[in-house]
Amino acid sequence: MFDWLIVGAGFAGSVLAERLATQRGDKVLVIDKRNHIAGNAYDRHDAAGVLMHQYGPHIFHTNSEAVFEYLSTFTEWRPYEHRVLAQVDGQLLPVPINRTTINKLYGLHLSSDEQVEAFLATQAEPVQEIRTSEDVVVSRVGRELYEKFFRGYTRKQWGVDPSELDKSVTARVPTRTSEDDRYFTDRFQYMPAQGYTRMFERMLNHANIKIMLNTRFEEVRNFIPFRRLIFTGPVDEFFGFRHGHLPYRSLRFKHVTLDKPWHQPVGVVNYPQTEDYTRVTEYKHLTGQEHQKTTLTYEYSASDGEPYYPVPRPENAILYQKYEALADAEENVWFVGRLATYRYYNMDQVVGQALATFRRIEAAFPAKGGTRGILGAAAE
Template sequence: MFDWLVVGAGFAGSVIAERLASQRGESVLVVDRRNHVGGNAYDRYDDAGLLIHQYGPHIFHTNSEQIVDYLSQFTEWRPYEHRVLASVDGQLLPIPINRTTINKLYGLNLTTEEEVEAFLAERGERIEEIRTSADVVLSRVGRDLYEKFFRGYTRKQWGLDPSELDKQVTARVPTRANEDDRYFTDSFQAMPAGGFTRMFERMLSHPNIKVMLQTDFRDIRDVIPHRRVVFTGPVDEYFDFRFGKLPYRSLQFEHVTLEEEWHQPVAVVNYPQDRDYTRITEYKHLTGQQHPKTSITYEYPSDIGDPYYPVPREENQELYRQYKHLADATPNVHFIGRLATYRYYNMDQVVGQALAEFRRIQESIPVGAEVRQPEAV
């Protein structure tokens, strides 16, 4: 009899499993369909001996000291500030758009933030109510920059036009009037020194934790006795798609090793205008690894494959709310993580959500408390 069955060995599942085991002294079984821990943050050494991210680049950044302190129990850090270039009109230009982007693209010499703001204000479209991703960008930077940097990339990434997506999609990408070319501005930006997988392995190494990989929750839920469940998979799947499937966007990856030391000037280059892929990632920039060869990944968005991104449209949120009502009414099952709460989270936000859920468990459930097994819903 396990005290807890945790479904999923990504950030949400691993963090809460570690807390339950180390802080409450309870027994935890972690199951995952994949053959590795770490979820989408899993990294591995390829045949050339280069550390790559199996499911595309994962860059850790946060403003939370609490989250840094927690994860630092399981890893040392390599400082790293992420920079991204976009291939636009034959040039590699900083994204998010900043003063350098505008000057290089239009052959200008804007020198102050006020000049940049005036340039953007002159081109921004007047939109009465900001409702969609297109509205966000058009009102801020105007039609030309929208077409060059955002529309094509968004259509590839989501399979939808920005006018069909909630405003949160492009609101996540700022436009800057200065020359700051960092993709993120968080106070803490770093990569796990030994890689994400090593961090997860340490997190799950507690003697009260047992991990079963290549294991489907459905196959063992009625076989292995347990008192409570933490579910981090797709919430619609847990309820057998009772109201229909929640839409997710997936990704396909092509990993390639090249006989050259470096392939591109930064870790990630976006391709908003041409090519079938959205971006190319070169991992040595992230890891600091020294190697005569380099490994890169081409990223292709898709409707087929593992669920990665909840599709941000109001009708999808309405469908999710039906599943959330079921989830809230399901005894002894806790739903956390990106898939279980149908929301896009950065890695630090998932860690924060898992730590917050653990605090709620601490406050409401006595250690070792007996429960009746929840009925299948």
């Protein structure tokens, strides 16, 4: 009899497994349908020996000291400030848009925040009510910069025009009047020194934690006894798609190793105007690894395949509310993570959500044991 069955060995599931095992002495079974732990943050050394991310770049950044200190228990860190360039009009220009972007694109020599602000004011279009991703951008930087940097990229990434997406999508990408070319400005910006997978291995290395890979929830839910459940997969799948499928965007990756030390000047180059792929990642920028070869990932967005990103549209939010009501009615089940709560979370936000969930579990069940679960035939 396991105290907990945790579905998914990504950040949400692994953090909760570690907390439940080390802080409560609970017995935990973690399952994952893939053949590895670490979820989408999984990294590995490829055939050439280059450390790469199997599911595209994962850049750790947070303003939460609590999240950073918690993860520091399981890894040393490598300082890394992420920088992104976009290929626009034949030039590689900084993203988010900053003073350098504007000067290079327009052949200007703006030298202060105030000058850039004044220039952007001449470009901006008044929007009476900001509702969509398009509204966010054109009201700030105008139609031309929107077309060059945002519209094509967003259409590739999400499969719909920015005018059909919630404002939260492009609101995540600021516009700067300074020359700051860092993609993130968080207080803590680091990469796990030995990679994400090693961090997860340490997190899950406990006598009370058992891991089963290549295992789906439906294969074990009625055969392995457990008292309570933590589910980190798609919430609509848990309920048998009772109200229909929640829309997700998927990704496809093409990994390429080149026989040269470097390929591009920064870790990620975006392609908002050209190419079928959205971006190209070169991992040695992220990891600091020294190697005579380099590995790249070409990233393609897709409408089908593994669910990666909840699609932020009003009708999808309404559909999710139906599943949220079902989830709230479940006893002894916690839904945690991006897919289970149909929200776009950064890695640190998922860790924070998992730690908060553990605190709620502690409040609800302060002592080990407690009410026996009603999940799965064997749990009876």
